[in-house]
């Protein structure tokens with residue numbers, strides 16, 4: 054299966070809204086950190102239900118785009134969106150359908166590691182950002198968060214499992230300064246008392262605490278360097 058087929062299925066089954074709800078626990082904190090100035094152009098990579106462009110537009114962005122490879126995700130995202138200034142565009146991370154240097158900020162939540170070639174995808178993000186523009190890259194699936202590794206078995210497309218250091222290294226290689234990297238714990242997911250484990254999803258309470266409270270979402274923030 055390719056990304057389009059996989060996520061078209063998710064969208065048809067209505068799984069985009071559940072995903073939004075789960076991801077928002079931490080994504081809302083990542084979004085709140087983006088220094089949106091009035092009139093900025095911003096892009097959300099792998100937009101799914103399209104919540105991030107809507108939120109960034111509300112924060113004052115002049116124009117917010119959500120890009121996705123899945124036409125069904127985009128169809129749903131458009132259906133959930135009222136008002137102007139938000140656009141949803143079909144495309145791949147490795148070939149962004151935008152001119153050089155048009156964006157002030159790029160965001161991505163739980164999507165970047167689906168890129169067929171993450172280094173090419175980073176080069177594309179850098180190309181469409183203006184010098185000094187920022188990339189807020191949020192992922193829940195990464196090396197140190199060990200309980201997330203099993204997700205690959207549930208998804209029929211390849212996922213890149215990088216460590217925190219590998220994210221930083223790849224950002225630098227692509228021409229970003231790494232402005233910050235940290236974790237946003239998910240404090241909203243309810244964790245039952247120890248005697249209620251195992252559950253359908255979790256062997257132990259410790260594993261659940263590790264996933265949500267210890268590691269949560271890894272946020273790497275890159276600033277696009279000036280061309281030399």
Ligand SMILES: C[S@@+](CC[C@H](N)C(=O)[O-])C[C@H]1O[C@@H](n2cnc3c(N)ncnc32)[C@H](O)[C@@H]1O
Nearest residue numbers: 060076099100101121122123145146162164167
């Ligand atoms: C797990 S969902 C996350 C959606 C949303 N960002 C959220 O937080 O709920 C990943 C999304 O990225 C899109 N995607 C994955 N790989 C892609 C690629 N290479 N190019 C464009 N979109 C891609 C998928 O179609 C899917 O909608």
